[in-house]
Amino acid sequence: MNKVIKLQDLGTKDFKETWDYQEQLFKGVLETKIKNRREDAGLETDNYFLFVEHPHVYTLGKSGDLSNLLLSKEQLTQKGATFYKINRGGDITYHGPGQIVGYPILDLDNFFTDIHKYLRFLEEVIILTLEEYGLKTERSSGETGVWLDVGTPFARKICALGVRASRWVTMHGFALNVNADLGYFDHIIPCGIRGKAVTSLNIELGVKKVNEAEVKEKLLKHFKVLFEADFV
Template sequence: MKELNVEWLSRLKYGEAWELQKRLVREIDRQERGDSLLLLEHSPTYTLGTDRHPEHLLYGTEELARRGIEVFEIDRGGDITYHGPGQLVGYPLLYLDAAGLDLHRYLRNLEEAIIRLLAEFGIQGGRKPEYTGVWVGDRKIAAIGVKFNKARTRRGFVTSHGFAFNVKRNVEEDGFRGIVPCGIAEYGVTSLETLTGTELQLEEIGRRIVPRFAEVFGYAPVTAAGIFP
């Protein structure tokens, strides 16, 4: 079975993580590094993807500065979303061979890993056919936006960007009020703490999502010991 490198980066500014992804994508393309999953949380940030609608950012420049929220226009798919403390962000950097490539299946697999994790807490996660991401009822708990970088040294793609999973209750209030999340006005967001009524730590959820991710994507079992503090 394929091996997966997993790294916990703790809290990282968005710009630093974006530059790191670009470098690792090049290394994976050149076969200098194997498939990797970066897990982390970000300082408060709004990112606008390639389907961006600037009007979905509700805060002006002064309010963004007051709240200490950075804004980035980036190269993943999708509209606007929030990243911030209390949210587990995962960046899978994986080589996808062109033979039998199913890009939609890749997105569904990202959703599936999170749905299986939610099931461990007795929560039924699901999908909405018209939207990417993971939902519990009519509230989104995980946003997904990815980029498929065409490989230069072989036939296929290297993935970047990934998922943002709302763990802590504060995530719902701290950043999502300033945007129309993913351009979807009719539905709200939720968090794992809200749904369970239990205080949770990001590292714990990171440890629990690693085996679900490896399972769904067909990697050898990963021992989370030593990855997280």
């Protein structure tokens, strides 16, 4: 089993370009797995982890409801935002500047073949990272992602999750609000959940800007431990 993960920080990159790149890596891993099964080739499958920050974009998952986007095409243009229907689970979400997006493209045969466990581990990476900033975050029953003050009128989401998997190969991942402009969430019903707020790490800490490079380091540290992996 190959537990080495190739880390790439793509900086700021268009969502569609990044999606196409994910698909390219995803298909490469699948092709290796198929060759191994057909030819007993015994080839190692690669694992990848992409960090990226997207320009303003709204994405709608396979099971999502388009009515959860509250903007017309003209209004999207006015906001400088784009919109895509994509092939992950979940409903609608927003990506933009000040948000750390992580896309693990893993062959779970190298780690564990359990999608439920995989999602919980992604959430745990976020929970442990935010704990280092003095925040108590948690899961909300029946709702993926990471939240604060669950079960109270002040419940708010700080990290969204949405993944796709085929033959135990994953793509898409998490979006953690670090220095995000939360005004863009006003134009959607985030994840299709009415009456729940969103938040960002800088707001929770009461600071103007959080060091995003430092947050990434902490995310990778916890990911490495939980997945018993190495980054290169």
